[in-house]
Amino acid sequence: xxxxxxxxxxxxxxxxxxxxxxxxxxxxxxxxxxxxxxxxxxxxxxxxxxxxxxxxxxxxxxxxxxxxxxxxxxxxxxxxxxxxxxxxxxxxxxxxxxxxxxxxxxxxxxxxxxxxxxxxxxxxxxxxxxxxxxxxxxxxxxxxxxxxxxxxxxxxxxxxxxxxxxxxxxxxxxxxxxxxxxxxxxxxxxxxxxxxxxxxxxxxxxxxxxxxxxxxxxxxxxxxxxxxxxxxxxxxxxxxxxxxxxxxxxxxxxxxxxxxxxxxxxxxxxxxxxxxxxxxxxxxxxxxxxxx
Numbered sequence: 001x002x003x004x005x006x007x008x009x010x011x012x013x014x015x016x017x018x019x020x021x022x023x024x025x026x027x028x029x030x031x032x033x034x035x036x037x038x039x040x041x042x043x044x045x046x047x048x049x050x051x052x053x054x055x056x057x058x059x060x061x062x063x064x065x066x067x068x069x070x071x072x073x074x075x076x077x078x079x080x081x082x083x084x085x086x087x088x089x090x091x092x093x094x095x096x097x098x099x100x101x102x103x104x105x106x107x108x109x110x111x112x113x114x115x116x117x118x119x120x121x122x123x124x125x126x127x128x129x130x131x132x133x134x135x136x137x138x139x140x141x142x143x144x145x146x147x148x149x150x151x152x153x154x155x156x157x158x159x160x161x162x163x164x165x166x167x168x169x170x171x172x173x174x175x176x177x178x179x180x181x182x183x184x185x186x187x188x189x190x191x192x193x194x195x196x197x198x199x200x201x202x203x204x205x206x207x208x209x210x211x212x213x214x215x216x217x218x219x220x221x222x223x224x225x226x227x228x229x230x231x232x233x234x235x236x237x238x239x240x241x242x243x244x245x246x247x248x249x250x251x252x253x254x255x256x257x258x259x260x261x262x263x264x265x266x267x268x269x270x271x272x273x274x275x276x277x278x279x280x281x282x283x284x285x286x287x288x289x290x291x292x
Contacts, residue, residue, distance in 0.1 A: 005133030006057040006083065007265050010125070010150040011044025012117045012141035013062050013077075013087075014096040015069035016110075018250075018289060023103045033101075037290065040076035042096055042117070043139040043166060046251055049080045050258020051137070054280065056265045059083040061128060061150070062142070063116040069095035070116070086128050090116050102289070106248040117142050122149035132158030135265050137257060138179075139164045144172060151178035160264070163215075164257045165192060173214065181264075182215040183257060189220050201238050204228035209236075219274070221256060227278065229270055239274045242282035248289050256281040 021033035044062055052058040060082050064070030066089055073095060077084050096117040100110040122145050130136075136154040138147045138161065151161050155178050163179040165171050168188040176182065184192060186199040189207040192214060197207040204220040205228035211218040217231035226241040259280035263273035284292065 005131055006059045007048075007051045007135045007137060007261050008059045008061060008128065008130075008150075008154070009044050009048040009051065009082075009137045010061040010120075010142070010146065011047070011137070011139045012042035012096060012114070013040075013045040013060075013064055013073045014042035014098045014112060014117075014141075015039075015072055016041040016097070017099045019099065019101045021101060021103065024101045024109045038072070039289075040073050041098065041251070042073075043141050043164065043254055043257075044137075045073060045077065046254035047137055047139070047164070047258040047261070048077060048082045050255045050280065051262040051265075052081050052258075054259045054262035054276070056262035057083070059086055059128070061086045061120075061125065063088040063090050063093070063120045065089070065093040065095040065116045066091050067095055069097055088116075088120070088124070090119055093119055100250065102248065102250065106246050106250075108248075108250055112141070114141065120146045122146045125149050125153055128153075130154050130157035130159060134159040135261050136161045137164070137261050138162070140166055140169050140171065144175060148172070148175050148178070151175060154178075162257070162261050162264075164253070166253060176215045179215050181217045181219060182211065183219040183221070183260070184211070185221045185223070185253060199223055199225060201226050201228060201240065205230065205236065205238055217270075219260070221253065227256075227274060229274060231270075235270070237271045237274060239271075239278050242278060244282050244286040246285055247287055249285055250289065251292075252281045252285050255284040 204222040208230035229237040260277035263276040
């Protein structure tokens with residue numbers, strides 16, 4: 001039986017091909033890589049695994065194709081103790097996938113092919129056990145009607161909604177009105193606030209306060225500087241980043257979201273939850289890809 005009052009992650013699953021090279025190629029350029037490896041990802045999948053690792057019971061809602069990538073994605077979630085009873089396997093569809101190219105400094109660029117993630121049926125969400133003790137985690141890698149349907153169901157049940165508005169794209173105000181905590185980085189904050197954002201703690205706080213015009217509580221992450229939180233009650237929290245040696249930035253934002261939501265699900269206050277998320281992201285970033 002599925003666990004009641006879990007963290008529910010509604011979102012994307014991608015089978016990632018990770019390529020390491022001296023740098024990302026320019027238009028028309030071929031570069032020689034040093035290694036490659038497969039990895040199960042997608043923001044939804046990454047955040048579900050992160051929340052489960054942080055101790056929360058997690059249910060994943062999404063869709064994969066009936067292909068080898070889909071089988072691998074399901075296996076990865078199950079091995080990380082994520083409930084996949086609400087995950088659709090779509091006959092004849094291809095699973096989502098991406099190719100990420102890392103440079104020698106650990107930074108990367110990626111190309112995503114959404115595949116089955118675009119086929120999640122928003123009308124099939126109503127029987128997924130929404131309740132007042134649950135937290136719903138959304139991202140922007142699935143169609144917005146899916147996020148809207150999930151947020152409406154969770155609000156109606158009395159639960160909480162976290163939206164990681166990533167990757168950067170416009171978000172309808174009717175979605176933001178249903179969100180309890182909006183989490184964005186500087187680039188995403190610039191898009192939603194329609195104003196430049198400086199990637200410092202002060203810049204993150206200014207962006208968070210600006211975004212209160214659109215959402216009731218906001219976290220803005222500022223990469224290696226830390227993160228800032230603001231809400232409409234007047235609470236303000238700034239958390240400096242932990243000083244670490246960066247091995248790879250891949251997945252840092254997803255690790256932050258998963259750990260943050262798991263901490264909030266456990267009942268921690270926002271400052272303690274942000275500290276827990278900060279520490280989890282720092283540990284991930286300081287760990288080489290092949291050791292995760």
